[in-house]
Amino acid sequence: MPRYYTEEHEWIDVDGDVATVGITDFAQGQLGDIVFVEVPDTGAELSQGGDAAVVESVKAASDVYAPVDGVVTEGNGQLEEDPALVNSDPEGEGWFFRMTLSDKSQLDALMNATAYKAFCDDL
Amino acid sequence: MTALNASGWRPEMNAGGADDSATFTGNRALMLEEPLIFEIGSTETTGVDFDSVVIGRPQVGNLYRDDPIGLPGLSEGETVRHYTRLSRQNYAIDLGLFPLGSCTMKHNPRLNEKVARMPGFADIHPLQPQETVQGALAVINELAIWLIKLTGMHGVAMTPKAGAHGELCGILCIKAALEARGEDRRVLLVPESAHGTNPATAAFAGFRVEDIPATPEGRVDLEALKARLGPDVAGVMITNPNTCGLFERDMKAISDAVHAAGGYVYCDGANFNAIVGKVRPGDLGVDAMHINLHKTFSTPHGGGGPGSGPVVLSEALAPFGPIPYAARYADGSFKLVEEESAGAEHPDTFGRMTAFHGQMGMFTRALTYMLSHGADGLKQVAEDAVLNANYILRSLDDVLEAPFGGSGPCMHEALFTDNGLAEGFSTLDIAKGIIDEGYHPMTVYFPLVVHGAMLIEPTETESKAVLDQFIGALRSVALRAKQGDPALKSAPHFAPRARLDETRAARNPILSWSEPAVAPGEPSLSELGGS
Numbered sequence: 261m262p263r264y265y266t267e268e269h270e271w272i273d274v275d276g277d278v279a280t281v282g283i284t285d286f287a288q289g290q291l292g293d294i295v296f297v298e299v300p301d302t303g304a305e306l307s308q309g310g311d312a313a314v315v316e317s318v319k320a321a322s323d324v325y326a327p328v329d330g331v332v333t334e335g336n337g338q339l340e341e342d343p344a345l346v347n348s349d350p351e352g353e354g355w356f357f358r359m360t361l362s363d364k365s366q367l368d369a370l371m372n373a374t375a376y377k378a379f380c381d382d383l
Numbered sequence: 384m385t386a387l388n389a390s391g392w393r394p395e396m397n398a399g400g401a402d403d404s405a406t407f408t409g410n411r412a413l414m415l416e417e418p419l420i421f422e423i424g425s426t427e428t429t430g431v432d433f434d435s436v437v438i439g440r441p442q443v444g445n446l447y448r449d450d451p452i453g454l455p456g457l458s459e460g461e462t463v464r465h466y467t468r469l470s471r472q473n474y475a476i477d478l479g480l481f482p483l484g485s486c487t488m489k490h491n492p493r494l495n496e497k498v499a500r501m502p503g504f505a506d507i508h509p510l511q512p513q514e515t516v517q518g519a520l521a522v523i524n525e526l527a528i529w530l531i532k533l534t535g536m537h538g539v540a541m542t543p544k545a546g547a548h549g550e551l552c553g554i555l556c557i558k559a560a561l562e563a564r565g566e567d568r569r570v571l572l573v574p575e576s577a578h579g580t581n582p583a584t585a586a587f588a589g590f591r592v593e594d595i596p597a598t599p600e601g602r603v604d605l606e607a608l609k610a611r612l613g614p615d616v617a618g619v620m621i622t623n624p625n626t627c628g629l630f631e632r633d634m635k636a637i638s639d640a641v642h643a644a645g646g647y648v649y650c651d652g653a654n655f656n657a658i659v660g661k662v663r664p665g666d667l668g669v670d671a672m673h674i675n676l677h678k679t680f681s682t683p684h685g686g687g688g689p690g691s692g693p694v695v696l697s698e699a700l701a702p703f704g705p706i707p708y709a710a711r712y713a714d715g716s717f718k719l720v721e722e723e724s725a726g727a728e729h730p731d732t733f734g735r736m737t738a739f740h741g742q743m744g745m746f747t748r749a750l751t752y753m754l755s756h757g758a759d760g761l762k763q764v765a766e767d768a769v770l771n772a773n774y775i776l777r778s779l780d781d782v783l784e785a786p787f788g789g790s791g792p793c794m795h796e797a798l799f800t801d802n803g804l805a806e807g808f809s810t811l812d813i814a815k816g817i818i819d820e821g822y823h824p825m826t827v828y829f830p831l832v833v834h835g836a837m838l839i840e841p842t843e844t845e846s847k848a849v850l851d852q853f854i855g856a857l858r859s860v861a862l863r864a865k866q867g868d869p870a871l872k873s874a875p876h877f878a879p880r881a882r883l884d885e886t887r888a889a890r891n892p893i894l895s896w897s898e899p900a901v902a903p904g905e906p907s908l909s910e911l912g913g914s
Contacts, residue, residue, distance in 0.1 A: 295889035
C-alpha cells in the first residue's frame with residue numbers, strides 16, 4: 261500500500277479507491293501535545309489544498325488540508341475522545357479521515373517517504 | 384532521567400511532600416497560599432446578620448427555589464483577605480515590565496483616573512437629556528477630532544468597544560460601500576503577518592478569507608497580492624506595523640493596487656503605538672483602521688478595564704459609518720445623531736453596533752492622555768517605544784535568533800525564535816523560566832510564520848535601567864536553554880504554582896467548583912447548609 265506525503269505534513273495511504281489521511285510524526289512533534297481534533301463529516305467534499313480538519317495543540321491551532329480531491333467516507337471518531345492518539349501513533353491509530361479519490365493523478369505530485377524525509381531535513 | 388512530556392510537566396509534581404522546604408501552612412513568608420472561596424467559607428455560616436426572613440407566598444410560581452443555594456458565607460474581613468491574597472499572586476504593569484508583544488501594556492497615568500472619576504463624566508447616564516451632558520458629548524467630539532488628525536482620515540466611528548469589534552465595524556463599512564456600488568465581492572485577502580483576529584472578523588462578516596504569503600524578510604509579498612487582486616476581491620486586511628514587528632513599507636503601493644482593482648484597504652491599528660504622530664495612515668491609502676484606545680492611548684489594559692476601538696474612515700467609507708455619533712452644530716452645541724435624525728444627516732449608515740455612544744470612561748482617559756502629552760509628546764511616545772524595542776532586539780540577538788534582524792530596525796516589538804536551543808528545549812521553557820525571574824512572559828508561539836516565536840514589546844514606559852535588568856534576565860534564561868539546564872525544564876520553581884500540566888488542563892478542563900464527593904451516610908456540605 262503506497263504512502264504519500266504533502267508539504268503541509270499530511271500523509272495519505274491509498275488502498276484501491278479509498279485513501280486514509282493523517283498528519284505526520286514530524287508534524288505532531290512540532291505541534292506538541294494535541295488537545296483537540298475536529299475531523300470532517302462523512303460526505304464532505306474536499307478539494308486539494310482546501311481545509312479538511314482542525315488540530316489544536318497546547319501551542320497553536322492549525323488546519324489540516326486535503327491532500328487530494330475527494331469525498332469523506334469516514335472521520336476518526338476516536339480522536340474526539342482521545343486526541344493524544346495523534347501524538348502516540350500519528351501515522352497509525354491517529355489517522356484523521358478516509359476519503360475517495362476523484363483524480364488519482366494528483367498523487368503523482370506528492371512526495372514518497374524518502375523525498376518527505378529529505379524535505380523535513382531541510383526545514 | 385525523568386520522562387518529560389512536551390510541555391515539561393512531570394507527573395510527580397502533583398505528589399507533594401518531595402519539597403524539603405515545604406512549610407506547615409503551605410505559605411512561603413509573604414506569599415500566602417490561598418484556597419478557593421468555596422473551600423474557606425462554609426455554607427453553614429453567613430457574613431451578614433439578617434433578621435430571620437419569613438417567606439410568604441412565592442411570587443415566581445414554580446421557579447421558587449427551595450433547596451440551599453450553597454454559597455460560602457464569609458465575613459467582610461475574610462472576603463477582603465481572600466481577594467487581596469489572590470491579587471498578590473497576579474502580575475501587573477504597576478509591578479513591573481510587561482513584555483507582552485502586540486499588546487502595548489503601558490503605564491496608565493493616574494491623571495487619567497482622576498479625570499475619569501469626575502462626577503460630570505462618571506455619574507451620568509446614557510439616556511440623560513442631551514442638554515444636560517454637553518460636556519461629555521464635547522469630550523467624545525474632541526477625541527474624535529484628535530483621532531482624525533493623528534490618522535489623516537476623514538471620519539471616525541467612536542462606538543466600537545474593542546479591537547475586534549472595530550475590525551467588524553470597518554469591514555461592515557466596506558460591505559455597505561460595496562452594496563451601494565451594487566457589487567458582489569466576496570473575498571478578503573489577509574497576509575500571514577496580520578493579527579489572528581483579522582481572518583476571524585472577515586469570516587464573521589461573511590467574506591471568504593484568502594492568505595497572502597510573507598516575504599523572507601517578514602513583510603507582505605506585494606507581487607503575490609497584486610496577482611490575486613480581481614473583481615471578486617472586496618479588499619485586504621493588513622496589520623501595520625505587522626506582527627513580525629516590521630513596518631509594511633510597501634503600504635502605499637499595496638493600497639494603490641487594491642484601489643485600482645476596486646477594493647478597499649482595512650488596516651489593523653493595534654500596533655499604532657509605534658507610529659503615532661510619525662505616520663498618518665490616511666496618507667498610506669488606508670480606508671478604515673481601528674485604534675485601540677486601551678493600548679495606544681493608555682486606558683487600563685490587562686485586567687484593568689474595558690477596551691475601546693474607534694475606527695477611522697476614509698472619505699469613501701465615512702458615509703457608511705455607524706450611528707450614534709456626537710455631532711457639533713454651528714451654535715456650539717452637541718447632539719447625538721441617532722435613527723431619528725440619521726435620515727437627514729447620515730443617510731447611508733450601515734446601522735448601529737452598540738446600544739449607546741461607546742466607552743465613555745475610555746474616552747475621558749484617552750483624551751486626558753493626549754492632552755497631557757500634546758502632539759509632540761505623542762510623537763516621542765512612538766519614538767521611545769521603537770527605540771526601546773530595538774535596544775532589546777540588538778541586546779539579545781547574539782543569544783536568541785532574530786529571524787528578521789536583517790530586515791532593518793524593528794518597530795515597537797522585537798521578534799525571536801527558539802532555533803539554536805539545546806535538544807528538547809523550546810520557547811515554552813524560556814517563557815516559564817522568565818516567570819522565576821519575576822516577569823510576565825512575552826507573547827509566545829505567535830506569529831506563526833517563525834519557529835517558536837517570542838514577541839517582546841517593552842513600550843516607551845520603561846527606563847534603560849529596567850530594560851537592562853530584563854535583558855540580563857532573559858539572556859541568562861536563554862543561555863540556560865542553550866546549555867540544556869534540566870532545572871529550566873520544570874520552571875517556574877518560585878511561582879505560586881510550579882509547571883502546570885497544560886495538556887491535561889486543555890484536554891480535561893475543570894471550570895467550576897463542585898462539592899467534593901462525601902462518604903455514603905454523611906451529609907453533604909449543601910445539606911448541612913440548608914437548616
